Amino acid sequence: MRENGRVTSATRQPGTPAAPKLSTSLEQGTTTGPPPRLIATDLDGTLLRDDKSVSPRTVAALAAAEEAGIEVFFVTGRPARWMNVVSDHVHGHGLAICGNGAAVVDLHGGPGSHRFVKVRELARENALTTVRLLREAAPGTVFAVEQTYGFHQEPDYPKLHMEIPDNLLPAEALLAPDGPDADQPVLKILAYHPDLDPDAFLTLARLAIGEHANVTRSSPSALLEVSGPGVSKASTLELCCAERGISPEEVVAFGDMPNDVEMLTWAGRSYAMGNAHPAVVAAASGRTVANNEDGVAVVIERLLADRP
Incomplete structure (x- = not known):
């Protein structure tokens, strides 16, 4: 971080x-x-x-x-x-x-x-590790990426926010060193699961991700917000x-x-x-x-x- x-x-x-x-x-x-x-x-x-x-x-x-x-x-x-x-x-x-x-x-x-x-910022390496660990722990999780100015999401990520995403790509491509807006800091990634209970998803994600990132939630749906470690x-x-x-x-x-x-x-x-x-x-x-x-x-x- x-x-x-x-x-x-x-x-x-x-x-x-x-x-x-x-x-x-x-x-x-x-x-x-x-x-x-x-x-x-x-x-x-x-x-x-x-x-x-x-x-x-x-x-x-x-x-x-x-x-x-x-x-x-x-x-x-x-x-x-x-x-x-x-x-x-x-x-x-x-x-x-x-x-x-x-x-x-x-x-x-x-x-x-x-x-x-x-x-x-959330270091891209930590963000990519988080995506991998959550995909393994909770199959079906889809992601979006918040940057200082840009907003990007995966094609299957639902319409939960106020805006049209700048790019529709897999999270791994969005977070790659040469991905969209690679010069902008990543502020957080959003992880959504269509079926899990919101609090259960939060507990599962915290156990899976450990010290790689900080995970919380503020939505009534199973939508997690992932920031840098300690942020x-x-x-x-x-x-x-x-x-x-x-x-x-x-x-x-x-x-x-x-x-x-x-x-x-x-x-x-x-x-x-x-x-x-x-x-x-x-x-x-x-x-x-x-x-x-x-x-x-x-x-x-x-x-x-x-x-x-």
């Missing part, structure tokens, strides 16, 4: 309602502790509603947090080019950790001017916080799926959404209401109200 902190070219492409009262089952966690200096929030199923919108209440809460001097990080499995959904609605607040930690992107310039500030939302967030002199105790994190578990465990305060996967509920120190009920905004409002 190599890390590259270089700056690269840009990626392609009012009123706040009253806070709902949390139900007794969700009144967990506390806003006490060191004043927060950074908010780290997942997007899909967490900050975003199910229709992929950001509510006016959430926009206002994020703006109020930044006005109070709290930095906002979006921490997502999405590739950088899918970040317009956030910057379109929240006016370019903050930085985004994309691809489950594979890249850090500055959103402050707004749509069309995002820039990479850190890239933690995760948590590890990249930890790097970014260390650069800013921010301790885990000064971080408040939100998430809903297994790819959020390490981040929620690392952060001093963390909240599972009301719609969260059971593993996320077990990992978080608190719980809020569901994404469709503005669970992130509910907590931010309480945090700001409790500040001295």
